Amino acid sequence: MSNEKAITTPPRKNALVLFIHKLGSPAYFYTFAGRFIPWFWAIFLVLTAIGMYQAFFVVPADYQQGQSFRIMYLHVPAAWMSMLGYIVMAVFGFIALVWRIRIVEILAISCAPVGAAFTAATLIAGSLWGRPTWGTYWVWDARLTSELVLLFLYLGVIGLYNAIDEPRKAARAACLLALVGAVNLPIIHYSVKWWNTLHQGSSISLLGGSSIDSSMLWPLLIMSIAVKFYFGANLLTRARVRLLEQDLRKGWVRDIVREGR
Amino acid sequence: MDHTPFIAGAYGIGTVILLWTALSPLLRKKKITKDIRRLIEIEERSGDANT
Numbered sequence: 001m002s003n004e005k006a007i008t009t010p011p012r013k014n015a016l017v018l019f020i021h022k023l024g025s026p027a028y029f030y031t032f033a034g035r036f037i038p039w040f041w042a043i044f045l046v047l048t049a050i051g052m053y054q055a056f057f058v059v060p061a062d063y064q065q066g067q068s069f070r071i072m073y074l075h076v077p078a079a080w081m082s083m084l085g086y087i088v089m090a091v092f093g094f095i096a097l098v099w100r101i102r103i104v105e106i107l108a109i110s111c112a113p114v115g116a117a118f119t120a121a122t123l124i125a126g127s128l129w130g131r132p133t134w135g136t137y138w139v140w141d142a143r144l145t146s147e148l149v150l151l152f153l154y155l156g157v158i159g160l161y162n163a164i165d166e167p168r169k170a171a172r173a174a175c176l177l178a179l180v181g182a183v184n185l186p187i188i189h190y191s192v193k194w195w196n197t198l199h200q201g202s203s204i205s206l207l208g209g210s211s212i213d214s215s216m217l218w219p220l221l222i223m224s225i226a227v228k229f230y231f232g233a234n235l236l237t238r239a240r241v242r243l244l245e246q247d248l249r250k251g252w253v254r255d256i257v258r259e260g261r
Numbered sequence: 262m263d264h265t266p267f268i269a270g271a272y273g274i275g276t277v278i279l280l281w282t283a284l285s286p287l288l289r290k291k292k293i294t295k296d297i298r299r300l301i302e303i304e305e306r307s308g309d310a311n312t
Contacts, residue, residue: 068264071271078275117282124278125271132264234283241290248297257297 026243027252029103033236034261040233047226054219062216069216071129077224079122081231082150083185085115088235089157090182093175103239105171106246108178109161110238114231116154123147134198142191143199146184153181167246 022028055073062069092108095101126144127137138144157174164170187194192201204210210217247253 066264068267070268074271074275113285114282117278121275121278124274128267128271128274132262132267230279230283234286237283237290238286241286241293244290244293244297248293248300253297254301257294257301 024101024103026103026247026250027256030240030243030252030256031261033240037233037236037240040229040236044226044229044233047222047229051219051222051226054222059216059219065133068129068132071125073219073223075122075125075129076220077227078118078125079147080224081227082115082119082122082147083188084228085111085118085231086150086153086178086182086185088231089115089178093178096175097172097179102168103243105168105175106239106242107235108175109157109171110235110242112154112157112161112174112178113238114234116151116158118227118231119147119151119154123151139198141197141199142195143188143197146188146191149184150181150188153177153184156181 023032051073055070059070061067089108089111092104092111096105096108123144126147130139131137157178160177161170161174164173191197192199203212204217204220212220244253244256
């Protein structure tokens with residue numbers, strides 16, 4: 001009797017599992033992601049306006065570096081985001097390789113151009129900060145070189161994806177490269193400890209506090225939160241566009257185009 | 262040493278990079294949407310011709 005009941009009663013599904021399954025549907029993901037993008041851009045713009053106002057008009061000049069330290073409010077949030085972006089890409093890459101979820105493959109690949117942009121911004125801003133501070137635009141020290149390797153890894157992921165015609169095969173190859181490249185992240189983080197570098201050590205740590213004055217620290221934290229929203233908005237926008245591109249001939253895409261969404 | 266060119270250069274280049282990264286998927290979406298619209302039009306026209 002109890003066996004009969006077990007066969008006839010459908011298995012109960014967790015609400016979260018059901019939601020994750022729903023997110024795997026391209027049409028649902030497209031609409032769901034579209035709701036967040038304007039909010040993410042709005043939060044990014046508001047936080048950037050507050051952060052930049054404080055960075056340029058409230059924070060005093062540094063007693064050693066003078067005005068040039070204001071580059072920190074672009075360089076440091078971009079550098080943190082370049083590494084976090086790679087972590088997000090590697091995690092998506094791992095999920096995509098293990099569970100073969102197409103949306104996650106698309107999300108992993110969409111991380112690469114945004115991460116590459118932040119890495120390029122980090123290197124250029126850092127170089128322009130280095131000239132008045134160190135007397136040179138570039139040195140081949142461990143921190144700068146490992147960050148440059150990060151840029152090459154992002155470009156490698158983009159290049160590998162574009163080199164293979166079949167999108168799902170391309171995504172899997174690119175995800176594998178993203179996972180292998182994750183070995184560079186601890187090298188970037190610990191480079192200033194493991195090697196004697198011209199680049200300064202960490203001024204802020206999660207456990208050890210900060211050696212930066214709080215008046216200078218707050219705009220930095222605001223800007224670092226702002227770039228997370230930029231990354232989120234850009235990632236979701238790119239994922240939606242890639243979905244449209246891949247599902248060009250499917251009914252849900254045509255419905256969306258007809259409705260002008 | 263005047264630091265203004267370095268600060269302006271860093272923020273200027275940074276803004277261009279981030280602005281382009283934000284705008285490029287929107288331009289791509291516009292192009293894809295246009296292509297899909299054209300595809301729908303062609304299919305609808307060929308459907309009308311068959312009926």
